[in-house]
Amino acid sequence: MEGFTALYIFMLAAFTGYEVISRVPVILHTPLMSGSNFVHGVVLVGAMVALGRAETPLEQAIGFVAVLLGAANAAGGYVVTERMLAMFKSDKKKAGGHQ
Amino acid sequence: MSASAIVQISYFAAAVLFIVGLKSMSSPVTARRGIIWAGVGMVVATVATFLTPGMGNFALMIAAIAIGGGVAWWSGKIVKMTDMPQMVAIYNGMGGGAAAAIAAVEFVRHEAHGELTIALAVLGALIGAVSFSGSCIAFAKLQGLMKKAYRLPGQNIWNIALAGATLVVGLSMVLLSDKMTGVQILSFFILSLVLGVVITMPIGGADMPVVISLFNAFTGLAVGFEGYVLGNPALIIAGIVVGAAGTLLTQLMAKAMNRPITNIIFQPLSGEAQAGGATVEGSMKEVGALDAAAMMRYGSKVIIVPGYGMAVAGAQHKVWEMAQLLEKAGVEVKFAIHPVAGRMPGHMNVLLAEAGVPYDKIFDLEEINAEFPLADVALVIGANDVVNPSARTDKSSPIYGMPILDADKAQNVIVIKRGKGAGYSGIENALFYAENCRLLYGSAQQVAGEVVGHIKAMGD
Numbered sequence: 001m002e003g004f005t006a007l008y009i010f011m012l013a014a015f016t017g018y019e020v021i022s023r024v025p026v027i028l029h030t031p032l033m034s035g036s037n038f039v040h041g042v043v044l045v046g047a048m049v050a051l052g053r054a055e056t057p058l059e060q061a062i063g064f065v066a067v068l069l070g071a072a073n074a075a076g077g078y079v080v081t082e083r084m085l086a087m088f089k090s091d092k093k094k095a096g097g098h099q
Numbered sequence: 100m101s102a103s104a105i106v107q108i109s110y111f112a113a114a115v116l117f118i119v120g121l122k123s124m125s126s127p128v129t130a131r132r133g134i135i136w137a138g139v140g141m142v143v144a145t146v147a148t149f150l151t152p153g154m155g156n157f158a159l160m161i162a163a164i165a166i167g168g169g170v171a172w173w174s175g176k177i178v179k180m181t182d183m184p185q186m187v188a189i190y191n192g193m194g195g196g197a198a199a200a201i202a203a204v205e206f207v208r209h210e211a212h213g214e215l216t217i218a219l220a221v222l223g224a225l226i227g228a229v230s231f232s233g234s235c236i237a238f239a240k241l242q243g244l245m246k247k248a249y250r251l252p253g254q255n256i257w258n259i260a261l262a263g264a265t266l267v268v269g270l271s272m273v274l275l276s277d278k279m280t281g282v283q284i285l286s287f288f289i290l291s292l293v294l295g296v297v298i299t300m301p302i303g304g305a306d307m308p309v310v311i312s313l314f315n316a317f318t319g320l321a322v323g324f325e326g327y328v329l330g331n332p333a334l335i336i337a338g339i340v341v342g343a344a345g346t347l348l349t350q351l352m353a354k355a356m357n358r359p360i361t362n363i364i365f366q367p368l369s370g371e372a373q374a375g376g377a378t379v380e381g382s383m384k385e386v387g388a389l390d391a392a393a394m395m396r397y398g399s400k401v402i403i404v405p406g407y408g409m410a411v412a413g414a415q416h417k418v419w420e421m422a423q424l425l426e427k428a429g430v431e432v433k434f435a436i437h438p439v440a441g442r443m444p445g446h447m448n449v450l451l452a453e454a455g456v457p458y459d460k461i462f463d464l465e466e467i468n469a470e471f472p473l474a475d476v477a478l479v480i481g482a483n484d485v486v487n488p489s490a491r492t493d494k495s496s497p498i499y500g501m502p503i504l505d506a507d508k509a510q511n512v513i514v515i516k517r518g519k520g521a522g523y524s525g526i527e528n529a530l531f532y533a534e535n536c537r538l539l540y541g542s543a544q545q546v547a548g549e550v551v552g553h554i555k556a557m558g559d
Contacts, residue, residue, distance in 0.1 A: 003215055006327050006335065013323070013336045016118055017343030024125040026355065026463065029348060029444035034187045035124045036344050037315050039117050039137055041190075042337040043197045043322045044164070045110075045148045046329050050204040051163070052154030059204055060156060064163050066200035071167035073194035074145075078138050079175030080186050085124070085131045087180075087452040 034081040041074030102150045109147030110333035116140030117337050121344065144333050167193075180453055181410045184443050185241035188311045191318050192234025198227035198321035199288065202328065206284045209277050211328055217276055221269040223324030225291045230317040232295030237311050240304055250301040255365050258297055265290040298364065305484065306363045308443040309352050313360065316345025355438035356501060386537035388546060391478075391513050392553035398475030400431045402467065404506050405451065407441050408481015408517065414543035415454035418480060421547055422460070424554045434460050435467040435477075435504050437485035468505045477509035479530075481516070481543050487528045498526060512536040515546050 024032060047070040051063030117140050123133030145164075149157070171190060178186050202224035205211045211220050239245040251257055268287045272279045302310055319341030326334025353360050395401050403422065409415060422432040434456060440447035451461060471477060479486055486506040489496040506512055507530050514531060516538055530536055539546055 009332065009335055010323070010339050013339035014343040017121075017319075017340035017345075018347055020118065020122045020340070021125060021344040021347045024351075025127065026351075026438050027445040027448040028125060028127060028130060029352060030183070030187075030441075030446045030449065031130060032121075032124050033312050033315055033345070033348055033443065034183070035121060035134055035137065036319065036341045036348070037187055037191045037194070038134070038141070039121060039337050040194050040315075040319045040322045040341045042113070042117070042141060042144055042333055043194050043201070043318075043325070044141075045144050046201050046322070046325055046331055046334045047197050048145070048148045048160055048164075049151060049154070049329055049331065050201045051156050051160050052151065053208070053210075054156055054204060055208075059207055060159060062200050062203045062207065063156070064159050066197045066204065067160055067163035068167035069193040069200065070197035071164040072171035073190050073197060074141055074171075075168035076171030076175045076186065076190035076193070078134065078141070079172050080178070080183060080190065081124075081134045082131075082138075083175070083180070084183065084449050085134055087449045 031081060031084040034077065034084060038074065038077030038081050041070065041077050044070030044074050046070070102152055106147045106150050107332075109143050110331070113140040113144035113147075113333050114336040116143070118340060121340065180450055181407075181413075181441075182242070183449075184308060184311065184441075184446065185238045188234045188241065188307075188314070189238040191311065191315045192231045192238065195227040195230030195234065195314065195318040195321055198318065198325045199224045199231060199291070201325045202227070203284065203288065205328055206272070206279065207281075209279075212277070214273055214276065216328055217273045219324040220328040221272055221287070223321040223328070224288070225265060225269060225294075226317045226324070227321035228288055228291035229295035229298065230314040230321060232292040233299040234295075234311070234314050236296055236299040237307055237314070240299075240302075241307055251297075254297075254301055258294070261290065261294050261297060265294055302363060306356075306358060308439065308446075309349060309356065309358065309360065309363055311443075312345060312349040312352055316342050316349055319343075319345050352439070352444050355444055358501070383531050384537050386513060386539050388539065388541075388549035389553050391537070391539050392550045392557070394511055394513065395425055395430065395476050395478065395550075396428055396554050396557050398430055400433075400470075400474045401425060401476045401478060402433050402435050402471060402474045402506070402509065404435050404437075404477060404479045404482050404486055404504055405440065405447060406437075406480060406482025406485065407447075408483075409515075409543045410441060410447070410450045410481070412481065412517075412543035414480065414547045415450055415456075417544060417547035417551060419451075419454045419456050421551045421554065422456070424551060428554070428557075432460065433462055433467065433470070435462055435464070435506075437464055437482070437504050438502070440482065440485060464502055464504055471505045471508040472510075474509040475511060477506040477512045479506055479512060479514040480547070483516075483528055484526060486530055487526065488533075489526070489529050493529070496526065506530065507533055507536070510535065513539055515539045515541070515543050517542055 047066035054060045054063040120133045120137030123129040202220045211217045323338025488507045490498045490501045490503045
């Protein structure tokens with residue numbers, strides 16, 4: 001990738017991240033941290049490419065570890081975030097029909 | 100359409116889904132939709148990657164995804180809600196480790212060319228490795244596997260020296276470029292991993308949420324940098340968006356705790372720091388479950404201040420049952436949540452929501468603080484530092500300046516506490532010695548059960 005094109009992407013992505021999070025209520029800090037933790041689980045894709053190109057056993061071994069860790073980041077991040085956010089739905093219903 | 104075009108389009112779609120998903124997650128109404136959109140983006144990107152031209156090792160790849168993904172999915176499903184923060188920490192650490200491992204493959208293959216590319220690969224590897232080992236320590240601390248904060252004499256100097264040494268090795272790799280040696284690569288990774296450990300070791304449990312959030316931002320940056328090395332825009336965009344969002348989140352959390360990030364890293368709350376706090380005068384007065392029940396049952400307003408201790412004891416259901424009984428008896432009950440109650444901002448809201456406490460009973464610090472003087476009873480359950488009046492009055496206290504819940508201003512304060520020890524940060528709490536404060540010893544679960552029994556016996 002062209003150095004400067006990447007620099008522009010970096011800059012715009014940084015602003016996007018900042019904008020997306022500003023004005024978020026405190027109750028969503030933890031789920032949001034968890035959600036952004038899930039999103040960087042996309043490192044799995046990079047790990048797959050690294051392993052896919054690996055040739056020697058050493059490269060394969062490191063690539064294997066990379067994919068293993070990346071997949072754990074993505075899968076674990078998703079489950080944990082989903083469970084936290086599920087709380088918000090159930091409590092709305094209960095708030096309506098007070099026990 | 101060629102395979103690589105499909106891959107590129109999929110990455111583009113994934114990047115859009117990630118951003119839309121994160122945006123949705125910043126509002127309670129759309130939050131659930133948000134994680135699902137981001138999830139779809141992840142599946143699209145992952146499936147498309149199999150189509151990337153010139154790849155092999157598919158059996159290994161699928162095995163790694165199945166094992167890593169499966170174990171993480173399963174552990175995420177079974178973990179208790181109270182243990183969520185350390186799970187976020189460990190999954191985040193794994194992401195950092197993956198970014199570092201990607202860089203390692205590129206170094207070993209001598210695949211990365213050009214100074215800028217190698218410099219970013221080195222930087223991403225450093226940040227990713229620090230995030231990995233640091234998050235492992237954070238996990239161990241929150242999980243209770245590592246109780247103490249270890250602090251070397253002259254810790255900051257060691258940290259800086261180690262960081263400097265790591266950067267020097269990294270720089271030498273950039274300069275040697277294609278001719279970098281295995282010894283260099285290995286020592287670089289070892290130094291980076293040790294750096295993550297020594298940075299995190301001295302940090303106390305109370306500051307851990309901010310540190311986890313910081314490592315989350317780190318991993319994002321590491322992923323973004325490795326994305327540049329691989330020429331993969333999905334990694335760049337997702338990584339940098341998370342890096343920026345995580346940095347802002349870290350700042351918001353640090354602000355809520357009134358602990359600047361530099362203080363957390365360089366002057367962790369430690370044993371010596373506490374000695375600075377003034378000693379507390381007075382004595383602790385005990386109260387029984389029956390008296391506590393009567394004080395609340397025949398009061399007109401009760402404010403409950405739940406803390407992590409309540410959540411660990413799994414008492415939130417019992418406490419909510421107690422609150423409902425009190426309401427039936429005509430007592431006004433409110434829950435007061437400190438921004439960092441639990442282990443992370445918002446963690447306590449999630450735990451109370453799980454127990455079925457409705458939104459409109461839960462109040463933030465700013466909303467509720469003026470009401471404490473009007474309350475007959477402030478019931479503090481397993482919370483400590485967030486109600487310590489020293490934060491308001493004692494300049495020598497390590498938590499001076501942290502916004503606190505003014506529970507001490509209620510007519511009566513009842514503190515449910517497991518033992519006589521100090522709080523998570525190890526700081527003595529002046530509230531417990533106050534004239535209007537009574538301590539009710541026992542686990543939150545068992546004590547709340549007793550109080551419920553007594554209130555029931557008092558009838559409507």
